[in-house]
Amino acid sequence: MITIKKLTKVYQNGQFQVEALRSVNLTVEAKEFVSIMGPSGSGKSTMMNIIGCLDRSTSGEYYLDEVSISSLKDDALADIRNKKIGFVFQSFNLLPKLTALENVELPMVYAGIGAKERKDRAMDALKKVGLEERVYHKPNELSGGQRQRVAIARALVNEPSILLADEPTGNLDSRSGEEIMGIFQDLNQEGATIVMVTHEPEIAAYTKRIVTFRDGEIISDELVENPLSTRRNFL
Amino acid sequence: MNLIESVKSAFRSVFSNKMRSFLTMLGIIIGISSVIMITSVGQGSQVALTGEFDKLGVNMLTISLKDPSKATSRDQLTMEDIEIIKNHPQVTSVTPLYQGGNAQIQLRNPKEYRSSILIGVNESYKDISALDFLYGRFLIDTDVKMKSKVAIIDDGLAKEIFGYDDVIGQQVYVQVKQVKHPFTVIGVIKNPMGDFASLFPDQIPAMLYMPIGAVHDLYGTNQIQNFAVAIQDKDRINDTSLELTKMLEKKHRNENQYYVQSATESLDVINKVLGYFTAFISFVAGISLLVGGIGVMNIMLVTVTERTREIGIRKSLGAKNKDIRIQFLIEAMILTIIGGLIGIGFGYLGGLGIGSLMKITPKVSLVVVLLTVTLSSMIGIIFGVYPANKAAKLDPIEALRYE
Structure with a gap:
């Protein structure tokens, strides 16, 4: 599903060059549930932006569903974001004037x-x-957990190949966070491919595979033997 | 994203910020309403003037000396010329005209006078100029032959002298060269200057129609300033002018001394002047549109900055650059088009207001409305392009991070 080979990202910061990613190789198969971990500045967010087609790599190759992304123009990238990628952000990123x-x-x-x-x-x-009762509410009339569920519904609605979540529980209390992870697990059960960035090990424990970044490189890539299970069914 | 969705979403954001949108539109509203107001009053006056001229008759010619100061006594127009002019088959009637200036007419209070023009004509004048009679009659040939001391005055003057307008048989006193002469009123007409004149009674002299011989006697002259000629076919007006000139030149044995002017010609000149005047003021009003357009651009730039995050979100969901560009462009256009429509409304009301003061009906033509609507959408496009492009070019990652 995702194949990344020797991917490098260099930022020009004044006269200094910052290497955010150094020759990263990563493969994600369909129906995986992967978390990307690492301290801030490790390159995990850059990785996320590139996988999400919001950013381009400096060099290296990135294939999504066997399509080479590296050479695509802006409009083609927008099309891929629209049809193949579903984003879930830490701060929900709903438009405040629109209803759910x-x-x-x-x-x-x-x-x-x-x-x-x-x-x-x-x-x-x-x-x-689980928000059929709240469809005509605006985001500010919903709780954090509910907002994130609207965001998940928005991410899923075009039936994307992959769900990308960037710290999806970062702005939530632990109970809502657990709910969201439950929803992700159920979606994964139904066949969704999910890549999630987090810096919390407790959240990563719900996923099936943990990839850890440090200084722009992958330092570990391990399967989780017994992913944490939420107590209830959410879907 | 299709156009209907873009328009809907643009309307939503324009109306979610009503006060700001209104203030932004204000510049456009003021600009468009001034343009509409000025052009409607301008066109209304043109229509009114044309109407006044129609009363004078479009198939009328006046013949005069090209340059009276250079004319010799041989060139002067004379009463005998009337017979020459009458011989032309196109001519239906002719009157000589002598306008005596520097005359005063005594008002109700014997010490007050109003300046007047004494128009000496013959009985044919009524066929040439459609005078609107309220009471009495015009001159007849005996009045002209006898040089009777009779006059036709307008209702405005009648009221100034007598306080009422049915004044047939009354005496009016006309002072020329310090000498007062009594004239008997035989007819009262409606003021031919129409409602324009009643706005400025002091500036516009009163006009009295009298037998030409009587006026000649008052001024001690037998000069004829011009002939007014009515012809049958107004399409032959140019040929007839030339032929009449030839006939007069043959009789006076001179060349290039006479000038023939048609009423339509003077109407064209006045309309042209009015047109330039309207265009010039509209141009000045147009400058306020420019200022309004800059206001729209300014607010659109602020809007783009404020909504950076929204732009980032939309891009992350698959909005292409052109979707964002169109969205902001349409918002700018909605501001200017709605402003333009409100401006047309206010401009029309303003035109009605000024029109009722000037006693004319303002005229808003469809062409002007379509032009101003086009103009306001153009302003939206011109001043919206830069902010819209700025929005479209935002980097999605930067935009998503924007607080």
């Missing part, structure tokens, strides 16, 4: 899907994360 339903419809608006189908699919996605 309209927020979930947004990726489909950019995909050019008609209004009727958009609404139906957004309703289904919100139902899936």
Whole structure:
């Protein structure tokens, strides 16, 4: 699903060059649930941005679903973000003036899907994360956990190849955080491929594989033998 | 993303910030409403003037000396010329005209006078100039032959002298060269200057129509300043002018001394001047549109900065650069188009207000409305492009990080 070979990212910071990623190799297969860990400045966020097609590598190769991403233009990258990637951010990143339903419809608006189908699919996605009662609420009328569930519904609605989560529990209390991890586990169970950046080992323990970055390189890549299980079913 | 979605989302953001949107539109509203107001009053006056000229008759010619100061006694127009002009088959009637200036007419208070023009004509004048009679009659040929001391005055003057307008048979006193002469009123007409004149009663002299011989006697002259000629076919006005000139030149045995002018010609000149005037003031008003446009650009730049994060989110969800560009461009256009529409409304109301003061009906033509709507959307595009491009070019990662 994801194949990364000798990927390097160099930032020009004034007269200094900062190597955020140094010749990284990484493969993620379909239906994996991977967490990317590491201290700040380790390159994990840069990795995330490149996988998410928000940023380009300086050199090296990146294939997503066998498509080479490195050479694509802005519009093609936008198209990939729209159709193949679902983002879940630490700060939710919902548009405050839109209702939950309209927020979930947004990726489909950019995909050019008609209004009727958009609404139906957004309703289904919100139902899936347990928010069917809250579809007409604006983000500021929802709790943190609920906002993150809207964001997950939005990430899923275009049926992407991969779900990218950047510290998805970072702004949540531990109970809501656990809920969100439960949702991720259920989605993974149903076949979703998930890559999640976190710096909390307790959160990474819910995933099946942990990749650790330090100074722009992968220092460990281990399977989790017994992923932590949430007590309840969330979906 | 299709256009309807972009328009919907642009409307939403324009209306979610009502006060700011309104203030931004204000510049456009003021600019467009001034343009509409000025052009509507300008066109209204043109229509009104054309109407006044129609009353004078479009198939009318006036013949005069090109340059009276260089004319010799041989060149002077005379009463005998009337017969020459009448011989032309196109001519239906002719009147000589002598306008005596420097005349005063005594008002109700015997010590007050109003300056007047004494227009000496013959009985044919009524066929040439459509005078609007309220009471009495115009001159008849005996009045002209006898040089009777009779006059036709307008209702405004009648009211100034007598306090009412049905003044047939009353005496008016006309003072020329320090001598007072009584004239008997035989007809009262509606003021031919229409409502324009009633706005400035002091600036515009009163006009009295009298037998030309009587006026000649007052001034001790037998000069004819011009002939007013009515012709049958107004499409033949140019040919007839030339032929009449030839006939007069043959009789007076001179060349290039006479000048023939048609009423339509003077109308064209006045309309042209009015048109330039309107265009110039509209241009000045247009400058306020420029200022309004800069205001729109300024607010759009602020909006882009404020919504950097939103732009980042939209891009992360798959918005292409052009989707963002179109979204902001449409927002700028909505501001200027709505401002333009409100401006058209206010401009029309303003035109009605000024029009009712000037006693004219302002005229808002469809062309002007379409032009101003196009103009305001153009302003939206011109001043929206830069902010929209700035939004479209934002780096998604930077934008997402923006607090």
